[in-house]
Amino acid sequence: MHPRVKPALRRGWRDLTTVQFGVTRAHAVVLGPMDPATAGLLDLVDGTRGPAMLRAEGERLGLPGHHVDQLLSRLAEAGLLDDATGGGEPAAALRKHTEVLDRLRPDLASLSLVDREPTGGIRKLTARRGVRVQVRGAGRVGATIAAVLSGAGVGRVDVLDGGRVEPADVAPGGLPAEAVGERRDDSARRLVRRCAPERPPRRPRPFRSASRSELPGCDTELGRKAGLDGRAGSTQVPYEDPGLSLVVLAPRDGLAAYAPDPRLVAPFMDSGTPHLYAGVLEGTGVVGPLVLPGASACAGCLDLGRAERDMAWPRMLAQWRSGRSRPVQACDLGLAGTVAGLAAAHALAFLDGGLPASAGARWEVPLPELDWRPEPVEPHPDCPCGAARRGNPLDVWEEPADEREDTSKEVEPHETMAL
Ligand SMILES: [Zn+2]
Known part of the structure; x- marks a missing residue:
């Protein structure tokens, strides 16, 4: 895995220790409090390093290894992490076709916001090819x-x-x-x-x-x-x-x-x-x-x-x-x-x-x-x-309430990351 903070979301600091990813209400997330060393590490989570190298970089910044792991898992939980090398064989094949992928990069970035999993975007994009x-x-x-x-x-x-x-x-x-x-x-x-x-x-x-x-x-x-x-x-x-x-x-x-x-x-x-x-x-x-x-x-x-x-x-x-x-x-x-x-x-x-x-x-x-x-x-x-006989048929198609909540919340610094 080569973790990468989702490039689709603009990043900005609400104050010295609180970072906001994204602009719009539907997909923005706020994380904090975050110390300067962790913020420095955040810049290195760009898909060019695996977890081991990130831990080494973290040590150079004075952050213990478990702290780096904690940051990565918190970013993943918040739906902010991509895996730059994941997604299996179809994803690897698509990445080799750079001229095709370059055409679809905006679509991939968009899918990475819809699917919170680190390989969700690329998996959805490659699935389209079989549709x-x-x-x-x-x-x-x-x-x-x-x-x-x-x-x-x-x-x-x-x-x-x-x-x-x-x-x-x-x-x-x-x-x-x-x-x-x-x-x-x-x-x-x-x-x-x-x-x-x-x-x-x-x-x-x-x-x-x-x-x-x-x-x-x-x-x-x-x-x-x-x-x-x-x-x-x-x-x-x-x-x-x-x-x-x-x-x-x-x-x-x-x-x-x-x-x-x-x-x-x-x-x-x-x-x-x-x-x-x-x-x-x-x-x-x-x-x-x-x-x-x-x-x-x-x-x-x-x-x-x-x-x-x-x-x-x-x-x-x-x-x-x-x-x-x-x-x-x-x-x-x-x-x-x-x-x-x-x-x-x-x-x-x-x-x-x-x-x-x-x-x-x-x-x-x-x-x-x-x-x-x-x-x-x-x-x-x-x-x-027979749709009427299924009771309230569309209920079964609705997302679980907790997921809905995550994608429609107000942009407020209520997502906290204790570090
Ligand atoms: Zn009908």
């Missing part, structure tokens, strides 16, 4: 989501859409103007390849059935509690590809994201494939819900709940769905970009093993105020997905 995501829809929103996921290190991003690229599909970060007239799926595939920090293999890897517990995003305690492990099984999966960790549904027609048709996602519900909706409908951006089949509200729950609150909803929906498709979608380019960015961030948070706020809620952002609002989406007792 497979499908994005359905290659318009302004969908293509940009695919590009962001690919650029963030997701190993395989498949984009499905029909037809040919139209001028209105072009977006910065999405399909380029040169793609107009090309097949949408071909064009999106090239976009994904161009954005990837490393060249993925041209040919798909040989088919391998992954059990749900092997899939990132479902390999956590939370995933097991939610019953996602084993749902997909290893052989008898009805959907054609059990290796999908997530499907992002970002249809070019925003109505299909705002009022999704439950019949279209029946295969994902059957196979237990998590899926996330995103789109822009008539000047309103939507991200969510993230559906964890059987554990959180799905498109069917959404539909039943809406019909309960508005008797005319099914009749209206039938008219909207059967009507002639809109020749022009009201889809502000800035709004499409922010929806794509937030949807991709929610997707990554889930793939990295977290539970983003789109599970059980839809985030809506209407023009022109552009204030994100959560719209809770409750499991419906009549929905065959």
Whole structure:
């Protein structure tokens, strides 16, 4: 192990003996009291020395060996320590590809804040390389989501859409103007390849059935509690590809994201494939819900709940769905970009093993105020997905209270390190 104080957090002294790591409320930690010799040692915990060398350095500064060990364990407890050489074989392989790692360093630094373990960041980053995501829809929103996921290190991003690229599909970060007239799926595939920090293999890897517990995003305690492990099984999966960790549904027609048709996602519900909706409908951006089949509200729950609150909803929906498709979608380019960015961030948070706020809620952002609002989406007792029968289903996905407390505390010098 080569300990390193997480470089992602700015360091500053609140007073002569109290050091604060980080700026923002969500991730800042305050440690103290700290004497000058310990503070000097802190500068040497930069990933270039192992514990033995740090102990030797500590002695030179007049600090006994156990004091150095105590400092390291306290830093680790506070989630402030990285291991510059840990993370196993995949991490070692990634570190050799410096041009790839250089592209992903900001993502790695960010992951090191989300995961408090010394090798958590690099492990999550390398896990992304084994993930497979499908994005359905290659318009302004969908293509940009695919590009962001690919650029963030997701190993395989498949984009499905029909037809040919139209001028209105072009977006910065999405399909380029040169793609107009090309097949949408071909064009999106090239976009994904161009954005990837490393060249993925041209040919798909040989088919391998992954059990749900092997899939990132479902390999956590939370995933097991939610019953996602084993749902997909290893052989008898009805959907054609059990290796999908997530499907992002970002249809070019925003109505299909705002009022999704439950019949279209029946295969994902059957196979237990998590899926996330995103789109822009008539000047309103939507991200969510993230559906964890059987554990959180799905498109069917959404539909039943809406019909309960508005008797005319099914009749209206039938008219909207059967009507002639809109020749022009009201889809502000800035709004499409922010929806794509937030949807991709929610997707990554889930793939990295977290539970983003789109599970059980839809985030809506209407023009022109552009204030994100959560719209809770409750499991419906009549929905065959069964999420309502799990009691309070999202409880099992929530982080333990003590961890939540750690990441949301005020920046106050209440973390003390007795040295
Ligand atoms: Zn449901």
